[in-house]
Amino acid sequence: MLAVLLDPEKCVGEVLRKTLAQLEKTLPDLLLIGGSSKSCSTNALLTTLQTIKTPKILFPGDASQFSEKADGILFLSLISGRNSDYLIGQHVQSALQIKASRIEVIPTGYILIDGGTDSSVSRISQTRPIAADDIQKATATAVAGELLGMKAIYLEAGSGAKNPVVAEMIATVKKHLDIPLIVGGGIKSKKQLKTAFEAGADLVVVGNIFESDPNKINEFVNFTRDFNSEER
Ligand code: 1GP
Numbered sequence: 001m002l003a004v005l006l007d008p009e010k011c012v013g014e015v016l017r018k019t020l021a022q023l024e025k026t027l028p029d030l031l032l033i034g035g036s037s038k039s040c041s042t043n044a045l046l047t048t049l050q051t052i053k054t055p056k057i058l059f060p061g062d063a064s065q066f067s068e069k070a071d072g073i074l075f076l077s078l079i080s081g082r083n084s085d086y087l088i089g090q091h092v093q094s095a096l097q098i099k100a101s102r103i104e105v106i107p108t109g110y111i112l113i114d115g116g117t118d119s120s121v122s123r124i125s126q127t128r129p130i131a132a133d134d135i136q137k138a139t140a141t142a143v144a145g146e147l148l149g150m151k152a153i154y155l156e157a158g159s160g161a162k163n164p165v166v167a168e169m170i171a172t173v174k175k176h177l178d179i180p181l182i183v184g185g186g187i188k189s190k191k192q193l194k195t196a197f198e199a200g201a202d203l204v205v206v207g208n209i210f211e212s213d214p215n216k217i218n219e220f221v222n223f224t225r226d227f228n229s230e231e232r
Pocket of ligand 1: 005156157158160161183184185186187205206207208209
């Protein structure tokens, strides 16, 4: 599956207009809504998107980005890091509100992998990513997440990463998991999208490239559809 990531801070004005035009033509499997800024206007973007008939899932940078208007939330724990605030702290702050809302909650082990650039996740969480070639550590971290009861694992190279997560890491992590694997960060071409799918990603998240060229949404959605029909 393909998820289009929309950052409420960046998906405004011309980018928003072009993005909506693309979404009227063709829909990705999911829309992920979130960003790293605290002033993120998640609610406003979800209101604008309310007529778009694809599930809208929150991908929050912190507890302040919760919105009941979403269909679900990736309840992310940054398990590659050792910052308790992003392991459990933000979760405690938002738990009662999320539970009361009854939106679908997807507990997700979020694993930051070095994408060759200083990512905002690393900067904000003050944690270091796992090295791009440390497949053993990424796999052990992912399996620990699964054993803790998480329902998905997200291998994240960071938004706008120079290098996406390598195929060998995706394939090895996938081989050891019985839960879905999400992969994102730095995927800018259909070739890179294909590499992630072929390596075993169940869901690929793409954001940055669509901000600079919203017309690519259509291309990537169609590519994913064709890829799936070839697979069958
Ligand atoms: C970022 O994985 C997502 O959290 C998507 O990354 O913006 O680089 O596509 P890009």
